[in-house]
Amino acid sequence: MRDVILRFLSQIPAPVWFALGVFALWCLHGPLDDLVAIARGRIPTPSDLRKAGKTKEWKKASAEHVPVVSGSRASMASDPHARLLAPSFPNALCNDNPVNVLEVASVEDTRKMLEDSWGIMNRADLVTRIYRLLCGDHSKGYAALRSRCADPEWVERVLEDLDKTVDKSTMDVEMCWRIHRFLNNDRGIQDVEFAAWDLMRAAMLTRSGFALGWLSEDEAWDTLALINHALQMHYSSWDEAWEAYRLGRWLWAAEGPEEEAADDMHDRARGAYLLGKRGLWKSLPWDAPIPESRFLLLDAVAATGRLQVLSVSNWRKASAWERELDAQARWRTPLAMGGKPIVH
Known part of the structure; x- marks a missing residue:
């Protein structure tokens, strides 16, 4: 039998052998590619993206977000500092920063990012910007725009005015995109609580x-505790918080289809590293106890004279988080209602 098999195989033409070899390599390409990705700490290409011919795009996005961990991944589960840093993970993945320690990969790159993207040049600028994010800097604006979009007359007037603008700025174009996204309820944007977009960037x-x-260091950990507390007041899980952050970023970007597709791939890769099978957030319980904040950030902002308090009308319609933050601000603002919380 052995001789018969060998005689049969010897009669197969070389081109056929070559074709069979190519076919075998093609069949093994996916599994081998996945093994290489895993060995390099990346996430294999999802089957839907492979079928859609998006393997190259996924590889690029995946490679740009590989987590950098100081020490072992296993130790993060019991590390209280890793839990406090968790809201900063999405940004850390984009900048090669270690996810579980306060340090950053490049101090100079960080300085440039703060200057160019945020206009932050010093401590006063920094603490004020973090405070404004905790107060809902962008999220309140998006919620207000969503409410205005419920008024057809307002929408018609604004879109007509923007259409008449000859030299449209980037802000004009972005406003049009955002209005249409709200009008069409794209991605369920009508029901999104946007706070995570502000809070995770504050982290x-x-x-x-x-x-x-x-x-x-004391101020940093205390502020991260405050941010985690705020997130827990707004959301019930990492999945919910991530979805709110992702959609907040999508609304902020407000770009055309091509750019939107690239951003979606970017955030899908980040989401996979955060919430996938071995995601960073999977080992960090959402409802883990968080140290009580001393609101040291508000002390720093008070020193700049930039603390703000809610008016009586705004306090009445404020969320529990907004009221808590406002009460702490009032104790630090001597001229605001005698420095005491409003009592109703």
């Missing part, structure tokens, strides 16, 4: 401030 700025020496 990033907190880390950046420590890296540049504008926040002490």
